[in-house]
Amino acid sequence: MSGMKIKDLIFEEEKEEFPWDENALKSFKNLIREQRITCLMDDVFLLGFLRATEFDLPSSLQLLKNYYNTRVNYPQYIKNLLPSKMEDVVNMNIFQYLPKPDQDGSYICFFRCANWDTSVANGIDVIRVILLIWDLQLNLHRTQENKIICIVDAEGFSLSHFYNFSPRVMSAFATLALTDSYPLRFREIHYVNMNVIFEAILTVFIPLLPDKIKKTIHLHSDITTLTDFISPDCLPSQLGGNLPPFDPNEANKMLKANEEFLRRNEEYVKLYEKSIKNCNEDTSLCKDVNRKEFIEKAEEIFERHSNNPEDFLACMKENFEFDIDKF
Helix, strand or coil: CCCCCCCCCCCCHHHCCCCCCHHHHHHHHHHHHHCCCCCCCCHHHHHHHHHHCCCCHHHHHHHHHHHHHHHHHCHHHHCCCCHHHCHHHHCCCCEEECCCCCCCCCEEEEEEHHHCCCCCCCHHHHHHHHHHHHHHHCCCHHHHHHCEEEEEECCCCCHHHHHHCCHHHHHHHHHHHCCCCCCCCEEEEEEECCCHHHHHHHHHHHHHCCHHHHCCEEECCCCCCHHHCCCHHHCEHHHCCCECCCCHHHHHHHHHHCHHHHHHHHHHHHHHHHHHHHCCCCCCCCCCHHHHHHHHHHHHHHHHHCCCHHHHHHHHHHHHCCCHHHC
């Protein structure tokens, strides 16, 4: 295997084999070179795109282009995407990954709204931390093969958080990380301890997601039903499980130890943009007229009702007939 390895790995990644098609990997590399694309060519990184498309080479190539094109088009989310540049936000432990996979071998990411101090980090900062953590996880065989589970604990989500997640910010996050521009795949997404303010955010966010991700979403009024999906033996006590509280510092140490690994990711975005420009290829994103109209209308409603999430929620439901109860 070529390329850099992740340092201070807290997972048991190396103790389990995840086979792949070596010929497909070689063919994918040749296809990238034929296209005169300059990008990160590490084996595990490229395998993520192949596995996400079941080793279909044209689809893998398009996903790779989409991944880099979104980064070219959203520099405010990608520039200086490094642990050293985001230390204050990382140390809040808003977004973490648990050291133990679930009963089916999927890693679990855990977002805690109550840890988010909006005087330290705005909505873009929070999304940048999520991307930083997921960018590292993209390079894990288990993540690529077994997908991930994401748990979002909405307890403590307040009006100050609501202000920071405007429809435009939510749209950028969906485009960068949750559409066909990112090779990370989700097995389940759980929202627990739901409140009306967080529900208001979801009326914007969920409609932006592709159907394959919508199907993974589960809403919970508290944490008691979480163990219907995830074994309590795989969850810490904070989430109603049998494990002791997890130490977020271990995952943070791993993230910070890989500064150079993540710095290299950013450098390749610049190299990719240069190589595409030399080929006169358009890096602009596909324009979805319906999506654009939805965001513009949602943004207008948000500006009118940002101080009252309940009114915003009612207005969104009235304008878009979105039924959150079906999730």
